[in-house]
Amino acid sequence: VTKPFWPDELMARIGARLRRPAMRRAEERADVVRAGTLEIDLGAPRVTVSGDEVELTRAELGILSILARRAGRAVARATLVEEALDEARGGGERTLDVHVSRLRKKLGDEGKRIVTVWGIGYRLELERGTER
Amino acid sequence: MTVRARVVWAFVVFAAPAMLLVAWLSWQWRRDAAVDALVAAATERMESGGRERCEADPSSFGEGWRGRHRHPRGGRRPTLRGARLRAYDAELRPGAPGVPPLERALRESLEAGDDVAVGERAGGSPVIAMRMPWTEGPCAVLTIEPRDGPLASHAGPLVRDLALGFGALAVGLVVALIALGPPLRRLGRLAESVKKSGDGLAVPPGVAGEDEIGAVARALEESGARIRAHVAGLEKRERALSEYVDGTTHDLAIPLTVLQGRLSDAERALREGAPVDPALVAGAIAECEYVAQLVANLAAAARLEGGAERVARGEVDLACLVERVASRHRPIARHHGVELDFATPERAVRVRGDDILLERALRNLVHNAIRHSGDREGGHVAMLLESKEGRFALTILDDNPQVDEALAARLARGDAIADPRRARGRGLGLGIVRRVAEAHGMALSFRAREGGGLEVRLEGELLA
Numbered sequence: 172v173t174k175p176f177w178p179d180e181l182m183a184r185i186g187a188r189l190r191r192p193a194m195r196r197a198e199e200r201a202d203v204v205r206a207g208t209l210e211i212d213l214g215a216p217r218v219t220v221s222g223d224e225v226e227l228t229r230a231e232l233g234i235l236s237i238l239a240r241r242a243g244r245a246v247a248r249a250t251l252v253e254e255a256l257d258e259a260r261g262g263g264e265r266t267l268d269v270h271v272s273r274l275r276k277k278l279g280d281e282g283k284r285i286v287t288v289w290g291i292g293y294r295l296e297l298e299r300g301t302e303r
Numbered sequence: 304m305t306v307r308a309r310v311v312w313a314f315v316v317f318a319a320p321a322m323l324l325v326a327w328l329s330w331q332w333r334r335d336a337a338v339d340a341l342v343a344a345a346t347e348r349m350e351s352g353g354r355e356r357c358e359a360d361p362s363s364f365g366e367g368w369r370g371r372h373r374h375p376r377g378g379r380r381p382t383l384r385g386a387r388l389r390a391y392d393a394e395l396r397p398g399a400p401g402v403p404p405l406e407r408a409l410r411e412s413l414e415a416g417d418d419v420a421v422g423e424r425a426g427g428s429p430v431i432a433m434r435m436p437w438t439e440g441p442c443a444v445l446t447i448e449p450r451d452g453p454l455a456s457h458a459g460p461l462v463r464d465l466a467l468g469f470g471a472l473a474v475g476l477v478v479a480l481i482a483l484g485p486p487l488r489r490l491g492r493l494a495e496s497v498k499k500s501g502d503g504l505a506v507p508p509g510v511a512g513e514d515e516i517g518a519v520a521r522a523l524e525e526s527g528a529r530i531r532a533h534v535a536g537l538e539k540r541e542r543a544l545s546e547y548v549d550g551t552t553h554d555l556a557i558p559l560t561v562l563q564g565r566l567s568d569a570e571r572a573l574r575e576g577a578p579v580d581p582a583l584v585a586g587a588i589a590e591c592e593y594v595a596q597l598v599a600n601l602a603a604a605a606r607l608e609g610g611a612e613r614v615a616r617g618e619v620d621l622a623c624l625v626e627r628v629a630s631r632h633r634p635i636a637r638h639h640g641v642e643l644d645f646a647t648p649e650r651a652v653r654v655r656g657d658d659i660l661l662e663r664a665l666r667n668l669v670h671n672a673i674r675h676s677g678d679r680e681g682g683h684v685a686m687l688l689e690s691k692e693g694r695f696a697l698t699i700l701d702d703n704p705q706v707d708e709a710l711a712a713r714l715a716r717g718d719a720i721a722d723p724r725r726a727r728g729r730g731l732g733l734g735i736v737r738r739v740a741e742a743h744g745m746a747l748s749f750r751a752r753e754g755g756g757l758e759v760r761l762e763g764e765l766l767a
Contacts, residue, residue, distance in 0.1 A: 184627065187626045290685030291646045291685045
């Protein structure tokens, strides 16, 4: 880290280093992402809130899986559209917003973990109210 | 030494001695040829009846030789006509009374074993002494005193040759000096125009031809143009540097003075046991942030001014770079009440470039976005990195409501944008962004966003 730097920056750099692919492998092997009472089993795939399974459409599950794989980090709307929606069925950014809105409702209180990131897209927050 | 004097000097020092040497060698050659011809003619004549006549009456033999005088091998060689021949016996004694004794030099040469000796009589006339193929009788040795030909006169042919040679040399010298006149005058005019050239060398009419002088004139003209361009560039850089130093000094002096004032206020408050106003500290942080940004930009500007060789060409992962810039600017963004976020692809986005300069450019963009979106709660700045089909696009967005199409157009043109709130900003940060983009072959664009805010986009090719 080039001087001068803020302590926050040092912590963020360490975090970034830990998030690099080599460090992430172990994390990715564990196919289950937990955030509060929300549990996302990426291998199954299956989503539960407080142990109760939540019925999700393929698109909703796709969106949540992508956000869960990159939990804590913002994901661009274009990435979500490209990877989770079917373009042939008119999947665009507006459609994405509709899917996210429904997903939030289905997840109940835990749906608030899916936050809108200005100018970018969405992020799944592992810690509620975490400031990034 | 002038060119004319050098030419004359060269004629005197080199051409004249060379001509003398050639004339002397030529004269020597002709003299040797004449001796050979006379000896051959005399031998032939003596063998065809001359010996008998000589031995019969040595005293009257050879006085003004008459009769057949054609040279036996023809041509224009010297003959015995008119030559005086005198006879001597094998012991080199006169063959008859009245015949003068043989000259000492000739005698010594013949006694030394030579068959032919060339010398002079006491009066200075040339004489050839030669042994006959026989040794008996009073006519075993003959002397020949030619009346004409190269041997008849020592200096005559040489003087004539020298006179002709020097005449030719003089004519050559005059021709050379005349021929040198026009080019020397052109050179003189060229020198005058070079001396008078202030802003630029203009080759005068008649100087620029197709010859070597024309080539020199053109080379001087081109060289002058290059020097002028170089000097103009240096002057421009010097002016820019001077203005830049002036501006930077001014820019640095203000925040340092403000910082000093705020620290003094804080110190006074602490000494008096009063609480330090958070706004005071916030202001001091803002000044520090500005000074740090300015100094970092100065370093980047110096590297860019140093030319392409100072721009590194390493492998840079833009995803890491974006993350690094975000982490560095989050405290600043937080301080300004701005939410800063970013998104990058999962995989690395590699480009070839200068890590430090690219980071500097991105930091300038993000810093500008934070600064202009700040001072109001709820501002947003986002960095979005995308890569597709061998290309990347890095977008920096803000929601500064003051941005409109006109401002975006001015930014795209590179016009300096003054910050009316702080009386700061000479466009240095954006200037560096522009230069870095140029140095990396990246496209930089500015666009006003719908609903307010600026979108800055940096696009380029990924590393293959």
